[in-house]
Amino acid sequence: MGLTDLLHDAASGAPLGASDPDLWDRGRRAHRRRRTANLMIVAVTLLLVGSLLGFARQQAAPRIEPASGTPAIPERIWAPGARLATTDDRGPLGQLAALVSTVRGTEVGAPAPDAPWAGVSATTGAYRIIGLPGLAPGLDPVLSPDGTHVSYWTGAENAVTGIADYDTVSGTTRTWNLDGGLVVQPLFLGRTRNSVVAQFSRTIVPDQGPTDDVLQWFPLESRSTSATYTPVVAFGSSDSGTLLQQDGSWSLLGDVVDSVSIAGDISEARPLDNEVALSPDGSRFAFASQSYLGPMLWQRIEFGSRAQKVPKAQLNDRAIGWIDDRTIAVTRPTQPVSDAPWPRVVAVDVLSGERRPLLRLPDARTILATDLLQVPPARRPVPSEPPGALGSWSSQLAALGVVVACGGALILWRRRVRL
């Protein structure tokens, strides 16, 4: 008997089991399960790839040289979260390079008015929430040009009652009551080397509008304050003093330099949002203009000077400080978020209009220590636990958990659908 015959003979012993009438329906159910399993495999694969890419991206965070210890502004400032250590727990952070809001403004909502502010150390780049007792909600604080003091309005929302100054080195806070009336409307808060300068309007008689404007100085080294009640508009301050507009002329009311007045009508070159960038030595200032003269002007503070246009300035540029005698730092706060999620600060030559990148900020509310603009930006360590992000350990554990869970689910599922 040949092999073929042997096989046929052996096959004749095969069972004759009854046909399964449900085979078609079972096949259909199995097909559905297999198709679902395939979709799961694709989803799990995508999830795994996404997790791995995210992990790799986190590992690829830029390597930064150790901090030098020299005070400087970090070339990139991160968006802080609300889980940072605070000065209440860890003590003062020391000289600051910047103040950053812990809640970023978005297209869908304004920042919470009582969100705390985080300081960025000028020497180490560390982040810490700055305890500012009595901070009036919704009013941004002011960082002194050298980064050693934070001045702010105190009181409740829409009920400002005073001024405070937090020393970032000693951790002490000085407070003053305003020479106010029934209602105080904050207008300007500035910081010179030796004083906090506040301008506000006040209502003395009930049911009437503001009756007068007050510009009040709060010297750090003295308990007495001084104030002027003449109509003035304050525009900016620096180490040197406070720049005012009075009777149609610019005036620098000196703090560490002699006061200077500049003749001439400012109506042709009115600063947008009443903000100017005053140089540390009080010799010049720059501002975004709301007039026809151009988007960005600068002017020397000396008798007879006139405003000059910064060449090639762009709409929405805003001057925030001086880097040297002919270079200003400019940011563009109204740039669409989709275009530049991390606003950039650029250095602009006021004579040639030449621009170069300088800093990256988390948002347009970031407040810089403007004296430090004169020092080259420093590369600072990325926070080991990036503010506002998951910690590296928790991220890795989460990624590992996802991988294990996905793998386990996949094995169980494949066992279930196996015929």
Next chain:
Amino acid sequence: MSDSDLRAAFEDYVAARRTALLRIAYLLTGQAADAEDLVQAALIKAMPHWSRIAHDPEAYVRTIMARESVSRWRRRRWREVHTDVVPEAAAQGADIARRTVVLEALAQLSPRQRAVIVLRYYEDLTEAQTADVLGLRLGTVKSHARDALERLRTLLPDEDLALRS
């Protein structure tokens, strides 16, 4: 062809070919229960493609059975316990004894060798068709066939394995 027509064609095919498929599966697995499982699995896997294969389902089902027998053996070998005696050999008789010996000899082959032997010498496929069914190269099929026959001659010394070329 409507869904009900497809179902009717499928059920007609199963009714007509079930015994033949069981015999192939029996040679491939050596176990009655496994043979029934293998046929059911192959038919269930073929069902979603029935509209495409309805005109000639045999080749498709046979391919699934042959490949599934190999892959199932891979999946199951770690949890199965081999025995020297095929269970169906309980009732002894001259013919049954011979079948048992043949099944035991087939069980000694590797799954691929067994599949090659069944397809070549039971289903009467050419080497090229066998290679196509199993998804192997022609040379691999030839070497499997040669090795399997050599083994069978050793395992079945009393049989004259007259073979086709």
